[in-house]
Amino acid sequence: QVQLVESGGGLVKPGGSLRLSCAASGFTFNDYYMSWIRQAPGKGLEWVSYISSSGFTIYYADSVKGRFTISRDNAKNLLYLQMNSLRAEDTAVYYCARTYIEVAGGERWFDPWGQGTLVTVSS
Amino acid sequence: QLTQSPSFLSASVGDRVTITCRASQGISSYLAWYQQKPGKAPNLLIYAASTLQSGVPSRFSGSGSGTEFTLTISSLQPEDFATYYCQQFNSYPPFTFGPGTTVDIK
Numbered sequence: 001q002v003q004l005v006e007s008g009g010g011l012v013k014p015g016g017s018l019r020l021s022c023a024a025s026g027f028t029f030n031d032y033y034m035s036w037i038r039q040a041p042g043k044g045l046e047w048v049s050y051i052s053s054s055g056f057t058i059y060y061a062d063s064v065k066g067r068f069t070i071s072r073d074n075a076k077n078l079l080y081l082q083m084n085s086l087r088a089e090d091t092a093v094y095y096c097a098r099t100y101i102e103v104a105g106g107e108r109w110f111d112p113w114g115q116g117t118l119v120t121v122s123s
Numbered sequence: 124q125l126t127q128s129p130s131f132l133s134a135s136v137g138d139r140v141t142i143t144c145r146a147s148q149g150i151s152s153y154l155a156w157y158q159q160k161p162g163k164a165p166n167l168l169i170y171a172a173s174t175l176q177s178g179v180p181s182r183f184s185g186s187g188s189g190t191e192f193t194l195t196i197s198s199l200q201p202e203d204f205a206t207y208y209c210q211q212f213n214s215y216p217p218f219t220f221g222p223g224t225t226v227d228i229k
Binding site for chain 1: 221
């Protein structure tokens with residue numbers, strides 16, 4: 001079945017770095033766009049970043065632009081999020097999600113989502 | 124920007140529940156709805172405003188276009204107590220989510 005499994009979360013000091021991974025299985029990874037979304041404790045969902053199937057098109061939320069880098073390895077079915085200059089406000093559960101956008105039609109969604117990995121930024 | 128109302132609602136099993144999502148500008152039908160239970164990842168319910176995702180019970184339905192959308196649960200079941208989010212795909216980035224509506228047991 002289609003599955004996404006995140007890893008790499010943990011406790012890091014402000015200003016530190018962390019790299020998250022998302023392992024995909026059960027579908028043709030290089031056919032799909034992918035996204036990262038985060039959820040701070042007790043808060044709502046915040047989209048973080050998007051990458052096209054080839055990796056050519058990348059978007060970031062303003063809150064992480066210049067600090068986070070999304071990438072993918074289609075040969076290994078892996079999605080990454082390199083997070084630098086981390087701040088306390090980056091503390092959240094980070095989810096990866098398969099992303100579908102039908103350019104000419106209305107079918108657009110994030111599905112499925114991984115189980116999430118917790119990133120805590122604290123001294 | 125997306126807003127949702129109400130932010131919180133208490134309902135009983137068997138109730139009909141309606142959640143509204145409003146966009147600050149027209150987004151055609153490029154809207155999805157997700158359900159999230161505590162400690163779990165969100166789950167896609169509806170996309171393109173009214174298309175039910177495969178495997179989602181038919182008591183869930185979506186409607187609307189432009190700036191106003193609704194998610195309706197026709198007969199609330201115990202497993203439906205959760206937080207519901209809308210998300211727009213019309214103008215991106217960003218892929219904006221609404222603030223969420225929590226459905227609790229009365």
